[in-house]
Amino acid sequence: AQSVTQPDIHITVSEGASLELRCNYSYGATPYLFWYVQSPGQGLQLLLKYFSGDTLVQGIKGFEAEFKRSQSSFNLRKPSVHWSDAAEYFCAVEYSNYQLIWGAGTKLIIKP
Amino acid sequence: NAGVTQTPKFQVLKTGQSMTLQCAQDMNHEYMSWYRQDPGMGLRLIHYSVGAGITDQGEVPNGYNVSRSTTEDFPLRLLSAAPSQTSVYFCASSYTDRILSGANVLTFGAGSRLTVL
Numbered sequence: 001a002q003s004v005t006q007p008d009i010h011i012t013v014s015e016g017a018s019l020e021l022r023c024n025y026s027y028g029a030t031p032y033l034f035w036y037v038q039s040p041g042q043g044l045q046l047l048l049k050y051f052s053g054d055t056l057v058q059g060i061k062g063f064e065a066e067f068k069r070s071q072s073s074f075n076l077r078k079p080s081v082h083w084s085d086a087a088e089y090f091c092a093v094e095y096s097n098y099q100l101i102w103g104a105g106t107k108l109i110i111k112p
Numbered sequence: 113n114a115g116v117t118q119t120p121k122f123q124v125l126k127t128g129q130s131m132t133l134q135c136a137q138d139m140n141h142e143y144m145s146w147y148r149q150d151p152g153m154g155l156r157l158i159h160y161s162v163g164a165g166i167t168d169q170g171e172v173p174n175g176y177n178v179s180r181s182t183t184e185d186f187p188l189r190l191l192s193a194a195p196s197q198t199s200v201y202f203c204a205s206s207y208t209d210r211i212l213s214g215a216n217v218l219t220f221g222a223g224s225r226l227t228v229l
Contacts, residue, residue: 004154009152022196032215032216036220037216041222041223042222042223043116043220043221043222043223044155044204044218045220046204046215046217046218049154049215051215090154090155094215094216098143098160098162098189098206099157099160099170100157100216100218101214102152102156103156104145104152104153104156105152105154112187
């Protein structure tokens with residue numbers, strides 16, 4: 001069965017430090033991959049997406065993600081986090097027309 | 113543009129009561145969906161629709177009904193509320209990014225927090 005795993009429930013980083021959030025998926029075909037962010041009390045907002053082509057994709061707010069087919073991973077990165085990046089981050093995979101599988105989310109905590 | 117509008121934002125129900133969560137979008141999106149979000153479980157799809165008059169079940173449809181009479185509206189009905197339906201509900205709509213490859217890029221509403229006592 002298809003699945004998406006975000007192994008870290010919480011991650012704490014200092015403001016200005018680099019960030020990497022992990023996402024692994026289980027799916028036989030070439031997937032469409034997404035990262036969404038949810039600020040407290042808000043809906044989810046698309047950060048970036050991978051469809052095909054260049055495996056390093058750029059998103060909003062200075063985020064990027066790299067698709068590694070050999071590792072079935074789509075990790076999210078940011079070189080220097082800001083306090084406003086504190087939020088919950090969700091990885092999702094589109095496994096058939098319109099249908100997405102979601103990871104359980106990673107809550108990012110920023111230390112001042 | 114308003115995007116995706118959900119009402120109400122908060123609701124408290126007693127077990128056995130019924131209610132409807134409203135969702136409207138003004139982007140002419142063909143696809144609309146309802147998710148529930150529970151701690152540590154990510155988002156789970158309840159029902160979805162690929163166009164007016166067409167609905168289908170998602171991962172957790174039991175206890176919920178939907179209809180899609182117009183492109184803009186996609187209400188979610190709880191027939192007889194149970195404490196297990198205490199959750200945050202999100203409506204999301206999308207176009208398929210046909211220019212690139214047809215992938216589903218979702219626009220979410222702000223959510224409706226439901227408590228069933």
